[in-house]
Amino acid sequence: MSPNFAAFLYLTSGILFILALRGLSSPETSRQGNLFGILGMTIAIIVTFLTIGSFSKGFIYVVIFLLIGGMIGSIIAFKISMTAMPQLVAGFHSLVGLSAVLVAISAFLKPDVFNLGTVGNIKTASLIEMSLGASIGAITFSGSVIAFLKLQGIMSGSPIVFKGQHILNGLIGILIAASIVYLGMSQIPQLFWILILISFLVGFLLIIPIGGADMPVVISMLNSYSGWAAAGIGFTLENTALIITGALVGSSGAILSYIMCKGMNRSFFNVILGGFGATDDTDSINIEKRPVKSGNAEDAAFLMKNASSVIVVPGYGMAVAQAQHVLREMVDSLKKNGIKVSYAIHPVAGRMPGHMNVLLAEANVPYDEVFELDDINNDFANTDVAFVIGANDVTNPVAKTDPQSPIYGMPILDVEKCKSVLFVKRSLSPGYAGIDNELFYRDNTLMLFADAKKMTENIVKKLN
């Protein structure tokens, strides 16, 4: 195949990837979007084979590795539970990162194959591009591995901080930039390996200080990095499909990080520098013991049965307890009683963007009953009962009232405006931000201390 025609087809697959993302603007068109993505990928792979042309012995191995990888991927995709989606995505990011590193290494060892010059005399621009790709890829890899371990619970989700952390990261960052520049000028091969090693290290160091509830930002950021790494390799290989895809993925991840940061009213750097919630231990110890009203499933069932409207506010606790299915059953019985029920989702609820929406979709909740913060927040005032299941900080009115609070300015769901609020929670413990939620102590609040799933099951029994 002529290089020009191949380039045209790579452009086509790039466009198909754009259409794939475009499809996600609504659930109806989304499935078609995914098919566009698959088509784009198929075209890119076939074109690559045809461009190489010679079907040597290696070709069989390519197919074998492709099929083994495909099988592993398919098994994972079918077996994975929806609650494990954040760690799956983190794991997948690490694979993109590592393959970017491997491709860059391969191009570094055999530049002639990629038309980049010869060993020891690689074109400066190409060398810088592949170093960038390799470095960002390595950061993506080690960062995603840490994110995966934290989300999977293998590693503690609490931030790991030590003295001089930021200075160390800053120095490594400067070191990376300097070695890329110097590598481009000097072509010293050892620098390339050192660069990859310190990039692995900085990815690791960047993610360990970040705590569990900040994971939505981290996952989005790593998503973005995996895109920039792909773009770096795309420049090296002079491949349009990779450049377009890298740019799309890079900006997509960046936008998601921005949305997540805004959902917490924190700056990106504040999140990345990490250690949130670990710094104000002193405050959480001094929480005064105030009386709360606690109730059981029967009280909750009674309250909701006599309401005319209920808004459900799910949070990470629902995911942990896998309570989404029984929650939908509860809502179904409420609806049978003629009660209007909708769901309210905070942008940072859960551990990744859109986490709650996927879980509710899994439980067959129609997506037109699920609302985003801006769309539903005014409705709380006209609602009888808010059923908060596994969420805490995102409902805390202190975000509006107390400028001293670490979550001040964070947009919250106004559950306080409901006539009564039900909190399903295991204990009175403060949320991730380490601050007390004064809603717990209000007269119109009823605390339901139990595992989210068990409590909801009991409510369903009482409702029927």
Added chain:
Amino acid sequence: MEIDPFIFRLSIFVLSIFIGYYVVWSVTPSLHTPLMSITNAISSVIIVGAIIASLAGGNNSNFEISNIFGFFAILLASINIFGGFLVTQRMLQMYKKKKKK
């Protein structure tokens, strides 16, 4: 003086960032998780580089270290391609509208 082809690639890159910016803002928030899994899948188009790397060197019967890296990259990228698209499909199948009574 001729324009360096790099500039053209850079132009494609910059324009694609803009396209990405506008397209992603139009993605509905409820589909943000599928958005992440699909961007994950498409960024595995890096397999293109992996295939070239693994087949580098033509018909030699012995693989070199750069080929081995290529094969490994193919393995990783294809896990991602199949896993990413399939899990996206699985998620998207679940998004349903209210049944009309």
